[in-house]
Amino acid sequence: MAAPLLETVSESLGSPEPAVRLILSILIGYPCALLYRRLLFHQPATVIHLFHTFSGLALAAFNFGSQLCHSAVCVLVQFLMLRLMGRTVTAVLSSFTFQMIYLLAGYYYTATEEYDIKWTMPHCVLTLKLVGMSFDYYDGGKEPFQLNPEQKKAALSSVPSLLEVCGFSYFYGGFLVGPQFTLRSYQRLVAGELTDCPGKPANSVVPAMKRFGVGFLCLLVYAIFSPYYPDSYFLTAEYEAQPFWYRCVFILLWAKIVLYKYVSCWVIAEGVCILSGLGYNGVVDGKHQWDACANMKVWLYETTPLFSGTISSFNINTNSWVARNVFKRLKFLGNKPLSHVTSLFFLTIWHGLHSGYFLCFSMEFFIITVERQAQALVRDSPLLTRLANSPLYPFIYVVQQFIHWLFMGYPLVPFCLFTYDKWLKVYSSIYFCGHVFFLVVYLSMPYLRKALVPKKERRDKKQE
Structure with a gap:
């Protein structure tokens, strides 16, 4: 019943069925977050982990069917590495090597010449989560003076349980398209610490709906205008026959529209995280902040005339992850440009081959x-x-x-x-x-x- 209905919806919207499934899955995060707030906030940690695990697995099955086994394998292997190897450089290097090789092998064996929504899409998000967790567990064994403020905030004092790792990995607010967040943040969410009113669910409905509204507007812009700016037009004889100025302006307008595909998904997913409480970021100047999971600074993105401004406003959590776990950990090289190049190379292969x-x-x-x-x-x-x-x-x-x-x-x-x-x-x-x-x-x-x-x-x- 669901499949024919999805086919009908995708045909009426003029969008591929996998894209419709993805958007629906991100939107399902809102009722999941409401259910957590209403019924599970005061439940034991085990119950919350189970809810996050099975809701995330259900979304994975809805989108990718039996291919969810890839994420399950990597989560299990990562847990065993933490348990068996402990807080060692070997564990960090083994985690990094295994997770990246698995991801790159996935890219290699599923590669096509088109952008496809397949299991490797959420898996690249999961890869950073799992590798980051190994870094954070390693940092937890160091003395506080050896860590910078970011590392202190994310460091894990003890090895997590398998259920905890699963809940963190499959959390419905970040499993499919991000954002990145640390296991320590997830633990604080489950413990009920990420709230502006202690002992109660966060007053985050209004901030969450604001982000949903912005994300939905971006999605609407993309849905309306993307048919006029398809990638395939670049390869047509009609495009080549246009004047030089037209070809350049088309690239400008196409770029603005195509990026809304990413902006809309990230901002809507951020709203889910805010609604659950994961987006809570403390108090600044007497105001509660809800930007802990912000992956886009939409106003900066739209108004900055600088390339660096666009980059700093776009895919923020992924860039922060790379800065924290790649760029800053290459400090021993004593060469910032080399660290920058290495970080960009990592980002490149993380995206694909x-x-x-x-x-x-x-x-x-x-x-x-x-x-x-x-x-x-x-x-x-x-x-x-x-x-x-x-x-x-x-x-x-x-x-x-x-x-x-x-x-x-x-x-x-x-x-x-x-x-x-x-x-x-x-x-x-x-x-x-x-x-x-x-x-x-x-x-x-x-x-x-x-x-x-x-x-x-x-x-x-x-x-x-």
Whole structure:
């Protein structure tokens, strides 16, 4: 009965059935959170773990059928590693190696040339959870002075039970699309500590509904406009026949629309976490905060004219996970650029094995490098500083925003088209304008500094 109904809904919406299943599964998180608040908040931890485990497994079965076995295997293996290997570097390295190899093998054996919603999608979220848990358990064996504030907050004082690991892994608010959160946060949720009124469920209905409203609006925008901006249009003769400016503007508009697919899912899922209490983040300036599971800063995302601003507003929890468990743990290298490159490489293979991912993240690194140099130039140049603070800034902002979104869309082309033959065809049709633009700016930067920055400022900068 359910399958024909889903087919009818997907046909009427013009969306693939797996996408409809995914959205429904994220929305089911809201009644699950209400059930937890109403009936389970004061129940023993075992009952809550069982509820989270079986509700998550039901969602996994609804979306992926028997393929839920992949997540079950990895959860069980991770638990055994913690139990048998203890707080050792061997346990951390074994966890990292096993979970990443399993994920990459999944990518390899299920790869197609299209974006498919399959078991590897939630599994990449699960991989970070399980690897992060091994880091946190290892940190729990260190002295407090050896840990930074983030590590202290996430460190595990004792080995979790199998049921606890299952509840954490399959929690309905984060199993399918994230967000990332630590086992310690999950333990505090189950203990009833994540609330603004001790001993009672959190007063989080209104904050949760606000995030749901924002997420639903983004989903509506995507549903209405995505049919006009399909990925497949890039590969048509019609696209190639369009003027150069049209091809570039199409990329800009396409990027804005296609990213709402991710924004809507993350913000709606965040609402589930807020409703359950997991989104509670303490009190700041006398106000209760509900952003512990925020994966998007929607206002910043929509208004920032900076590439770095978009990146810092997008997929926040995943970026924080990489910063905490990869970038900062590479401090022993003594080389920030190398740590940054290594972190981006990890993010690349975590997304998948297609060449498009490698090109996207390498381009991101190059763009951010150039932008930082440009920001330093504006900061050091009296002329550019005055211009940036002048009445002309609104016009500058519009131009900057156009460039920003045009070249945000540029690296997204290989990210969404995946394979070499496809993204090369698109890049050739726009004459690799993104590569050319940023390469010219990068090579021009020393000459611009010489022309626009006074000698004294340049000399002081060198001495620093």
